[in-house]
Amino acid sequence: MSAVPVEADQDVTLRRRRSGLAAGYRRPLALIGGAVVLAWILIAVLAPVLAPQGPLSVSPDLLQPPSAQHLFGTDDLGRDVLSRVIYGARVSLPLAVLLVALSMTVGATIGAVAGYFGSWVDTVAMRTVDLVFAFPAIILAMVVAAVLGPNLHNAVLALVVVSWPSYARVVRGLVMSAARAEYVKTSRLLGAPAWKALVRDIRPNVVGPVVVLATLDIGHAVLLLAGLSFLGLGAQLPTAEWGSMIAGSTQHFESWWLGTFPGIAIFSLVLGFNFLGDSLRDVLDRRSLWGSGERL
Amino acid sequence: MKDLLEVENLTVKVPSQGKMVTIVDRVNFAVAEGQVVGIAGESGSGKTMSTLALLRLLPPRAVLEGRVVFDGADLVAAGERALRSVRGRQIAMVFQDPMASMHPMLSIGRILTDHLRVHFGHNRSGARARAIEMLEAVRIPDPEKSLKAYPHQFSGGMRQRIAIASALICEPRLLIADEPTTALDVTVQAGILRLLDSLRRERQLSVMLITHDLGVMSALASVLNVMYAGRIVEAGATRAVVQNPRHPYTRALLAALPRSGDTRGMRAIAGSPPAPQEDISGCPFHPRCEFATRDCEVIAPRLTQLEERWLACPPDPLRIRGAA
Amino acid sequence: MAVARATSLGESRPFRRLSPKLVGVVARRIASFAYLAIGITFVSFALTQLVPADPALATLGQDATPAAIHAFHVRYGLDRPLPVRYGLYLERLVQGDLGTSQQTQNPVTHDLSVAIPATAELALLSVLGALLLGMSFGIIAALFRDRPLDYVLRVLSLGGVSVPTFWIGLSALYLLYFKYGMFPGGGRLDPTTFPPPHLTGAYTIDSIAARQWSTLWNAMHHLILPAAVLALFNIGVLTRYTRSAILEIIDQDYVRAARARGLPERTVIIEYVLRAAIPSIVTVFGLMFANVLAGAVLVENIFAWPGLGQYGYRAATTLDLPAITGVSLFVATVYITINLTVDLLNSFIDPRIRVSD
Numbered sequence: 001m002s003a004v005p006v007e008a009d010q011d012v013t014l015r016r017r018r019s020g021l022a023a024g025y026r027r028p029l030a031l032i033g034g035a036v037v038l039a040w041i042l043i044a045v046l047a048p049v050l051a052p053q054g055p056l057s058v059s060p061d062l063l064q065p066p067s068a069q070h071l072f073g074t075d076d077l078g079r080d081v082l083s084r085v086i087y088g089a090r091v092s093l094p095l096a097v098l099l100v101a102l103s104m105t106v107g108a109t110i111g112a113v114a115g116y117f118g119s120w121v122d123t124v125a126m127r128t129v130d131l132v133f134a135f136p137a138i139i140l141a142m143v144v145a146a147v148l149g150p151n152l153h154n155a156v157l158a159l160v161v162v163s164w165p166s167y168a169r170v171v172r173g174l175v176m177s178a179a180r181a182e183y184v185k186t187s188r189l190l191g192a193p194a195w196k197a198l199v200r201d202i203r204p205n206v207v208g209p210v211v212v213l214a215t216l217d218i219g220h221a222v223l224l225l226a227g228l229s230f231l232g233l234g235a236q237l238p239t240a241e242w243g244s245m246i247a248g249s250t251q252h253f254e255s256w257w258l259g260t261f262p263g264i265a266i267f268s269l270v271l272g273f274n275f276l277g278d279s280l281r282d283v284l285d286r287r288s289l290w291g292s293g294e295r296l
Numbered sequence: 297m298k299d300l301l302e303v304e305n306l307t308v309k310v311p312s313q314g315k316m317v318t319i320v321d322r323v324n325f326a327v328a329e330g331q332v333v334g335i336a337g338e339s340g341s342g343k344t345m346s347t348l349a350l351l352r353l354l355p356p357r358a359v360l361e362g363r364v365v366f367d368g369a370d371l372v373a374a375g376e377r378a379l380r381s382v383r384g385r386q387i388a389m390v391f392q393d394p395m396a397s398m399h400p401m402l403s404i405g406r407i408l409t410d411h412l413r414v415h416f417g418h419n420r421s422g423a424r425a426r427a428i429e430m431l432e433a434v435r436i437p438d439p440e441k442s443l444k445a446y447p448h449q450f451s452g453g454m455r456q457r458i459a460i461a462s463a464l465i466c467e468p469r470l471l472i473a474d475e476p477t478t479a480l481d482v483t484v485q486a487g488i489l490r491l492l493d494s495l496r497r498e499r500q501l502s503v504m505l506i507t508h509d510l511g512v513m514s515a516l517a518s519v520l521n522v523m524y525a526g527r528i529v530e531a532g533a534t535r536a537v538v539q540n541p542r543h544p545y546t547r548a549l550l551a552a553l554p555r556s557g558d559t560r561g562m563r564a565i566a567g568s569p570p571a572p573q574e575d576i577s578g579c580p581f582h583p584r585c586e587f588a589t590r591d592c593e594v595i596a597p598r599l600t601q602l603e604e605r606w607l608a609c610p611p612d613p614l615r616i617r618g619a620a
Numbered sequence: 621m622a623v624a625r626a627t628s629l630g631e632s633r634p635f636r637r638l639s640p641k642l643v644g645v646v647a648r649r650i651a652s653f654a655y656l657a658i659g660i661t662f663v664s665f666a667l668t669q670l671v672p673a674d675p676a677l678a679t680l681g682q683d684a685t686p687a688a689i690h691a692f693h694v695r696y697g698l699d700r701p702l703p704v705r706y707g708l709y710l711e712r713l714v715q716g717d718l719g720t721s722q723q724t725q726n727p728v729t730h731d732l733s734v735a736i737p738a739t740a741e742l743a744l745l746s747v748l749g750a751l752l753l754g755m756s757f758g759i760i761a762a763l764f765r766d767r768p769l770d771y772v773l774r775v776l777s778l779g780g781v782s783v784p785t786f787w788i789g790l791s792a793l794y795l796l797y798f799k800y801g802m803f804p805g806g807g808r809l810d811p812t813t814f815p816p817p818h819l820t821g822a823y824t825i826d827s828i829a830a831r832q833w834s835t836l837w838n839a840m841h842h843l844i845l846p847a848a849v850l851a852l853f854n855i856g857v858l859t860r861y862t863r864s865a866i867l868e869i870i871d872q873d874y875v876r877a878a879r880a881r882g883l884p885e886r887t888v889i890i891e892y893v894l895r896a897a898i899p900s901i902v903t904v905f906g907l908m909f910a911n912v913l914a915g916a917v918l919v920e921n922i923f924a925w926p927g928l929g930q931y932g933y934r935a936a937t938t939l940d941l942p943a944i945t946g947v948s949l950f951v952a953t954v955y956i957t958i959n960l961t962v963d964l965l966n967s968f969i970d971p972r973i974r975v976s977d
Contacts, residue, residue, distance in 0.1 A: 029774075029775070029778075127655065127659075130652070130655075130656060130659075131656065131659045131660070131663060134656050134659065134660050134663075134952045134955060134956050135660070135663070135948065135951070135952050135955070136910045136911075136913045136914040136951060136952075136955060137910075137914055138914040138915075138917050138918075139913070139914065139917070139932060139947070139948060139951055139952075140948075142917065142932065142933065142936045143667050143936050143944055143948060144667070145936075146936035146937055146939060146944075147667060147939070150937075219782060223782075223784055226784055226786075227784065227785070227786060227918060230784075230786045230918065231917070231918070231921065231933060231937075232937065233936075233937070243784075243786075246784075246786060246787055246790065247786075249790070250790065250922075253793075253794065253798055254798070256794055259787065259790055259791070259794075260791065262787075263784060263787030263788075263790075263791065266784045266787060267782055267783055267784065267787070270782040270783075270784070271778065271779060271782040274778045274781065274782050275778060278774075278778055348876075351880055353876055353879060353880055356765070357766075380882045380883075380884060381882065382882070383879065383880055383881060383882035384880060384881035384882035384883075385882055388880075388881070389877070389880045391873060391876075391877055393873060396872065396873035396874065397873040397874050397876075397877035398874055398877070399874045399878070399892055399895070399896065400874075400896075400970070400971065400972055401895055401896060401969070401970065401971055402891075402892075402895075403971075410878075410881070410883060410887070410891070411878075411881035411882055411883055414882060414883055414884065414887070415882060445975070446971040446972070446975055448971070448972045449975065462881070
């Protein structure tokens with residue numbers, strides 16, 4: 001047959017096209033997404049410089065609509081909404097990244113061990129994964145967060161408990177197919193210890209797809225954290241966090257600026273990550289966890 | 297006698313990484329009534345694309361140029377309606393992997409009769425009877441039960457027979473067989489070839505046989521076209537080409553075939569065919585050709601007729617005839 | 621030679637309908653389901669044991685007397701060892717007793733029976749809408765692959781999954797209720813409208829049964845906005861999922877072979893492409909339900925919808941242990957049942973599993 005260069009269907013395993021990454025840079029979605037994410041990272045880093053006021057500084061101008069002095073208006077304690085939105089990035093972004101990093105680490109470790117050693121280790125791990133999957137994410141997270149006590153750190157913990165199984169499953173699959181590869185078997189035959197095989201031979205093939213997954217997941221993590229905070233189980237007042245700001249806006253429904261701007265912030269950040277991750281995923285693999293709609 | 301199928305300057309280009317790449321490059325051949333014409337070549341030579349192009353089954357953004365005259369009408373210029381009346385009805389295809397080309401969720405009966413009913417308007421029982429007839433013709437045991445079965449329940453050889461039955465059920469005039477035996481066990485291959493041959497004779501069927509297997513080619517095809525890098529480099533009567541290959545690529549191809557009693561060992565062709573994106577100046581085979589001259593790097597040879605043979609190699613017969 | 625004898629394993633046997641493969645698959649799924657069913661009772665129970673605070677104090681107040689606390693403990697069996705408590709818990713479960721909610725003082729089963737139909741109505745409408753829209757968009761995107769329409773749909777679907785559900789819900793309420801008054805502001809019915817006579821608890825079905833058309837209209841009017849908000853995420857997911865499922869299929873040899881036989885494009889798309897996509901759609905159905913159940917917590921909160929989401933949320937925030945257990949258990953049971961159904965359905969749909977080879 002001839003070389004028809006239509007997108008080959010690649011599964012989440014060993015094959016990757018190097019040139020594909022370069023092609024990715026040409027995609028407008030990836031560029032837009034990357035730009036938005038970068039912008040938010042800068043905003044978070046430069047918050048003290050960019051924000052006109054501190055996130056907690058009250059003023060007597062309560063519930064003012066957007067104006068020249070307060071671009072996003074003020075809230076029920078006279079705090080500048082724009083500043084709070086900017087500082088909100090300092091909460092949402094790092095925590096989301098932390099959440100994903102933790103879930104990925106825990107999940108990948110368990111998945112790798114399960115996939116590599118098989119037998120009862122694998123069974124135990126996978127049965128546990130199944131059990132966690134039996135509960136819709138937010139229900140479980142909500143309960144765990146409530147049980148642990150409502151604050152941001154417990155919210156992150158609760159979400160890690162809920163999120164690690166996805167990584168475990170994916171990594172397990174990747175490790176299992178990588179372990180079956182001939183060159184790995186050969187190196188084991190030649191006497192390499194298990195951990196060496198894992199690290200040197202298998203890891204390079206597994207890292208790529210997992211990183212893509214994680215990138216896609218950060219947007220998801222932002223939504224989850226904001227959602228829990230909205231429910232009162234995450235960030236507590238007076239912390240400037242987007243989800244809890246939106247929760248606060250329900251008390252003053254007519255002051256539309258209270259909820260709209262934090263909402264746009266969340267939306268844009270998540271959208272940026274999703275654009276980025278979507279293009280990345282297109283380049284590397286067609287089917288993924290996220291695409292199949294698991295978890296909220 | 298006019299040819300059933302005349303292909304003139306058939307060219308297929310597909311988009312790849314921003315550019316249009318030529319997969320099939322100005323290919324010319326013809327198929328007469330009742331004739332078996334073969335196209336041989338390695339993977340990537342463009343042989344499959346050429347045949348897909350005949351029925352315009354190319355990928356969505358491919359570009360097709362040239363003329364494909366079937367029974368007087370140019371299929372390249374034909375409208376959708378006309379094309380659909382030719383597909384499956386006048387020209388039928390059998391693909392390489394019978395499992396992949398049959399819908400796993402449809403019964404054999406559906407696979408055989410869906411297009412029969414579209415082309416001829418049979419009712420269910422009429423189509424069913426016809427399907428049983430065809431299954432008997434290709435020697436599938438228990439045809440009635442087989443109609444209700446699914447592709448995965450059959451062996452590879454059986455599936456290919458069913459595919460052939462499905463192709464011939466509308467009594468086409470031309471059958472295109474793309475690597476019909478490649479996916480099958482060697483023991484089963486002979487049976488399929490024999491079947492194809494007998495069906496061809498019974499129904500005055502013209503056949504286009506695509507394969508890289510020159511053994512299969514010699515068994516069935518009377519005319520042979522050798523393709524390389526999207527072009528035809530040699531064409532002629534199969535027996536003549538196989539016994540006396542003139543193009544260096546054909547010679548190398550034949551030399552690479554293991555033969556009984558061969559003490560020289562396998563002789564692979566060094567190097568690999570050019571990727572379609574590569575722009576080769578001159579003859580596409582020159583990097584791997586043992587007879588290449590400086591001219592070969594610059595002048596692209598055209599397919600010219602030498603007695604009964606068509607050849608795309610610079611006209612210096614002495615050089616080639618003189619070589620071992 | 622080999623022509624007449626070109627048979628191999630299997631052809632001579634009659635084609636049986638129920639393959640051992642199918643039986644094996646079904647058995648394994650049911651075993652897995654049983655394991656999960658037991659597992660979730662364990663998890664639900666374990667969750668409640670993690671609460672650091674003494675529920676007695678939470679309910680009775682900080683100045684409760686030790687005697688009152690002790691009585692509370694005895695009443696709720698909190699003074700027995702762990703395995704015994706789990707055993708008691710299971711025993712009650714089997715009898716259908718989920719305990720009494722500390723918040724409402726009603727049996728949890730009663731609370732659930734009121735909350736479930738409300739959420740079920742919402743969930744079903746939402747999933748149906750998402751299926752219809754998501755699949756249509758996905759199919760269109762696939763058929764117009766790489767053309768402008770495809771990109772637009774792709775961006776829209778990414779937008780759909782990026783939008784925070786609670787924010788869009790509030791914004792929708794603000795615009796369509798607060799500002800323009802097109803939709804009601806929450807709840808299942810207008811305060812002036814009486815619910816229809818109880819049949820299922822789902823106001824839409826019940827009003828149809830009682831032929832109370834104005835009530836039906838009112839109920840639907842209240843359903844639309846929350847259902848739409850809930851569906852948004854799933855529409856995004858389903859569009860993307862359907863698109864990629866179809867693109868995978870459309871590149872398959874059997875689709876090309878169908879075209880090569882001269883079948884009209886419409887037949888190829890419907891009978892060959894969509895048919896092959898059915899297993900994927902069935903699979904994602906289960907996942908959509910998970911998304912809806914999760915999203916319901918937020919949506920019910922915003923639209924004051926008295927369903928499972930609200931109940932679970934209140935239970936979690938007040939540490940109402942029986943209620944928490946009850947909701948977790950119920951939701952998880954529904955989820956694994958749906959997954960089981962989906963799995964079994966897929967096994968039946970695919971002839972490669974259903975019929976022997």
